Amino acid sequence: MLDQARIATTTPAETLAGLSAALRRWDGIEALGVASFGPVDLDPASPTHGFVTSTTKPGWRDTDVLGPLCQGLAVPAAFDTDVNGAALAEMRWGAGRGFADFAYVTVGTGVGVGLVVNGRPTRGFLHGELGHVRLPRLPGDDWPGACPYHGACVEGLASGTAIRARLGARSIESLAPDDPVWDGVAHALAQLCHVIVCAAAPRRIAIGGGVIERQPHLLPRIGALLVESIAGYMPIPDPATYVCAPELGALAGPLGPIAMAARLLRPDQGD
Numbered sequence: 261m262l263d264q265a266r267i268a269t270t271t272p273a274e275t276l277a278g279l280s281a282a283l284r285r286w287d288g289i290e291a292l293g294v295a296s297f298g299p300v301d302l303d304p305a306s307p308t309h310g311f312v313t314s315t316t317k318p319g320w321r322d323t324d325v326l327g328p329l330c331q332g333l334a335v336p337a338a339f340d341t342d343v344n345g346a347a348l349a350e351m352r353w354g355a356g357r358g359f360a361d362f363a364y365v366t367v368g369t370g371v372g373v374g375l376v377v378n379g380r381p382t383r384g385f386l387h388g389e390l391g392h393v394r395l396p397r398l399p400g401d402d403w404p405g406a407c408p409y410h411g412a413c414v415e416g417l418a419s420g421t422a423i424r425a426r427l428g429a430r431s432i433e434s435l436a437p438d439d440p441v442w443d444g445v446a447h448a449l450a451q452l453c454h455v456i457v458c459a460a461a462p463r464r465i466a467i468g469g470g471v472i473e474r475q476p477h478l479l480p481r482i483g484a485l486l487v488e489s490i491a492g493y494m495p496i497p498d499p500a501t502y503v504c505a506p507e508l509g510a511l512a513g514p515l516g517p518i519a520m521a522a523r524l525l526r527p528d529q530g531d
Contacts, residue, residue: 345516
């Protein structure tokens with residue numbers, strides 16, 4: 261990494277103008293990678309390819325992200341979700357090295373999943389949104405959840421936003437590792453991993469993001485709960501390390517677009 265610029269996410273006009281200005285300062289660009297919060301339109305044949313679609317981020321719905329950043333750059337460009345980008349970075353330089361099937365989960369203000377199968381991020385009519393699957397609840401837990409779309413989905417139960425909503429006047433920083441709140445968070449994330457394993461059987465699942473970085477005690481709990489939930493039906497590879505921290509840490513996100521652009525230039529090294 262030769263240089264890095266940080267532009268605040270405010271309005272689309274301000275943020276994209278700042279990003280475009282940063283790109284213009286960098287000479288010799290051979291390819292562009294753009295990894296965005298979503299949902300986003302990834303269909304190259306769609307008239308809204310490169311747009312953010314039904315996001316909850318105020319002011320960003322139906323915003324063209326890719327177009328303004330490509331303007332004036334006669335180079336190939338890759339566009340994907342931020343979590344798919346992070347997954348590709350971990351596969352190139354981190355916890356997913358040597359694997360063609362890998363999942364990257366981020367748990368921060370939301371919950372996102374980057375899922376790569378046979379060397380490529382999954383595709384359908386849209387990218388996957390596994391952070392919004394609904395789950396079996398812990399017995400006795402009837403809190404409605406915090407997701408504005410789905411209530412008690414994974415994001416509505418385990419994201420930093422959800423935890424703060426559930427705590428009310430208490431702060432996350434005041435919670436001890438054995439606080440009962442973490443039981444529900446670990447359970448939700450283990451159930452998410454159960455879905456991922458049953459759907460795609462990735463070779464490894466890396467879980468990062470602000471919540472996990474500040475609460476590292478959650479990772480071994482999630483891994484153990486996953487093994488218990490699968491109940492021997494599928495052979496989890498190396499159960500003690502199957503659910504792990506991303507090796508790139510906070511750099512997984514910034515390195516994601518670089519990994520995406522590198523695949524355009526050297527596709528034989530991208531799978």
